[in-house]
Structure formats: C-alpha cells, structure tokens
Amino acid sequence: MAMTQRRYCLFMNGRIHNRNIGCKRHDNAYGIRGGGNGADRRRADHALYAHMRENRDPLALPVLGFTRLFGWFFFNYHGKPWRGQLIRKLFPGY
Template sequence: MTDRERNYCLFLNPRKYNRNIGCRRHDNLYGIAGGGTERQRWAVDRDFYRTMKRQGDPMALPALIACLLFGWFFWNYHGERWPWKGQLLRRFVKAPR
C-alpha cells in the first residue's frame, strides 16, 4: 500500500475535499516527524482546521473538536514533564510489521 492509497483521515472520506493531504500532514506532525509540547499540539490542530476550512470542508469544525478532545492520546509528547514520553497509543497498540 502506497502513501497515495493510504487513508490518513480516520472516520472521514479521504477523497472528498482533498482531505488526505491535510490528514497526512497532521498525522506526521503528531507522530514520528513531529510532536512536542501541549501548546504545539494545539497549534498543529488549529493549522489542520484552517487547511480544511480553506478547502471548504464542512467537517472542519467537528474534526477540530475531535482533535482537541482526543489528540492527547496520539500526540508524541516531548519537551515537557508528562507521565509518559512519546505517544500513549504506542503503549497499548503494537506497530504492524
């Protein structure tokens, strides 16, 4: 499966409004290629929202709300004092091989 075929938009149709590009960027900034402090997470979420709004996507606000509520579980934390480092998700789910 190539990046072009992969669906980066959880619960959203990746082909509508060219969502997959914005979702891929958002996922990369959340994970291995990104992360950081809580303030940086909120900045990434706001950038994702603005990208979706520019594309006229009606799911921009619901996607922002979901990211703000549940993003802490997926964010790659570093640079602050947290009970864990990295993505909490990785403590529960093993990466596919």
C-alpha cells in the same frame, strides 16, 4: 500496477475536500518525527482546521473538536505529561 494512495484520515473519507493532504500533514506533526508539547499539538490541530476551512469542508469544526478532545492519545509528547505516543504504549503494534 498502480499504487494506491495511503489513507491518512481516520473515520472520514479523505478523497473529498482535499482532506487526505491535510490529514497527512496533521499525522506528520503528531507522529514519530513530529510532536513536542501541548502548544505544538494545538498548532497542528489548528493547521488541520485551517486547511479544512480553506477547502470548504463542512466537517472542519467537528474535526477540530475531535482532535482537541482525543488527540492527546496519539500525539508524540517530548516530555510532560509523558514521553512518546500513548497509543503506542498501550497498543505496541499500532
């Protein structure tokens, strides 16, 4: 039985432009074992943008904008403005 690869990209096809690996790294930087402060989040967003640019992905700039505008909802903050991921506080089953 073949294992299917987990899909890490939200709202876009992860199978093209090597997106899934970039999204996985971004999710790991945002998640339970990642996180930190606003500067850490900015670095994670720009690393995803750089990965997408390296792979000539036409969605690189819109994705950077999306992550900068809405990423705070998913990022695992270690202190201010709150502790943990807001999405897990609002939707515990996420």
